[in-house]
Amino acid sequence: MFLSVKELELRKIRFEETFQPGRIDFAGENLEQSSPLHVAGSAEVLAYSDGEVRIQGKYTVEMAAQCDRCLGRARFPLDGGFDLFYRPVSVIAREEEVEIGADEVEIGFYKGGGLELEDILREQVLLALPMQRTCSEDCKGICPVCGRNRNETTCDCRIESSDDRWGALRKLGI
Template identity: 45%
Template structure:
């Protein structure tokens, strides 16, 4: 969905959409596995920067809810990641700050982004919001054993005959300790 500044100038736009699975492309970081529900409101806010300078910002507020899949940080198996978030964002025309220097508006509850030419794509905004909301380290389970560094098997489901651990004596001492603890 595209928001055009010229149309939003006439009247704000309310939206309530369901974006089919796969619409939001997060590259290798995540895959949209289920329809994403998103509802909210887009409007133009005029930022008065001087007697003659008025900047048309787009304010986009809303809520989204859906299901993504991201690879486990250790074993790379896909892990379901439910997403459910709110956003309240301000988008300025591209280059406006480059020309007039950094002049922050006082909007503590909003974040500032930029729109290109004269419109903003909802899908682009959602992609960024989803990526920001993903945990920095997705794990399939807290004690995921990961992949064997030698042969690459998934140690959660398979065992391999590769040599266990590095030959560093400090590690061997630690392994000895661990076997004592088990006894």
């Protein structure tokens, strides 16, 4: 859905959309959109601004990825909101020398006549996902010795703790 600044200059736009998996491109992120993404919000050009756009909304979606520890499926139900400000790229040059205060709202930029809602959602979903993608907080991962999923089976493999190895190095005087 393209949010055209020309249109926004005439009126505030309210949107409510459902994006089926595949409509927002998550390729290259090792991610899968496992439910439709539902979003509702509004877009407007701020009064007395130089084409500054404010986009607000709430969304829900479920994402899935491979668990970092056990390689099983990790699910991430997301229920998020955003309130974003974008300026046209053309104003950057003029404001280059203006120092941006630390507490200033984070502002993005747009090129051309507006913004794609899909791009904004993609960014919001990626930001909302945890850095560590695990199937559960206490995922036991894969045994480095026998390769079994420790969530499913327990094995008796003995794992040398890394502390011992450091100890051995210390003894060698390294």
